[in-house]
Amino acid sequence: MIAEIPYIVLITGAVLVGLWISNILFDLKVPNYTSRKIGHAAGGLGFLLCAFLFSSGWWPLILAAGFVGLLGGARLIKPDTFRGVGGTGRP
Structure with a gap:
C-alpha cells in the first residue's frame, strides 16, 4: 500500500492541474x-x-474524501479559489 503513494501524488497533481x-x-x-x-x-481521468x-x-475513497474536503473547505473559507468549477454560470 505504501508503494502506491507515488500514484496518489500523480492523481492529485493531475486533478489539481x-x-x-x-x-x-x-x-x-x-x-x-x-x-x-x-x-x-x-x-474523471483521476x-x-x-x-x-x-x-x-481504500485509496480512491481516501482521495475522494480529500477532494470533497478540499473543495468544500475552499468554498466556505475562500470561495474564489476554484472559480472555474463553481456555480452554474447563470445570473
Whole structure:
C-alpha cells in the first residue's frame, strides 16, 4: 500500500492541474460550462486511473474524501479559489 503513494501524488497533481486550467479558462471569459467540463474531465481521468493503479479500493475513497474536503473547505473559507468549477454560470 505504501508503494502506491507515488500514484496518489500523480492523481492529485493531475486533478489539481485540471482545476487550475479550468480557473484560467474561466478568467479568460470562456463560458462557465466549458471551464466546468475541464475540471470534471480531470476528476474523471483521476477516477479512471484509480481502477488501473490501485490494488485496494481504500485509496480512491481516501482521495475522494480529500477532494470533497478540499473543495468544500475552499468554498466556505475562500470561495474564489476554484472559480472555474463553481456555480452554474447563470445570473
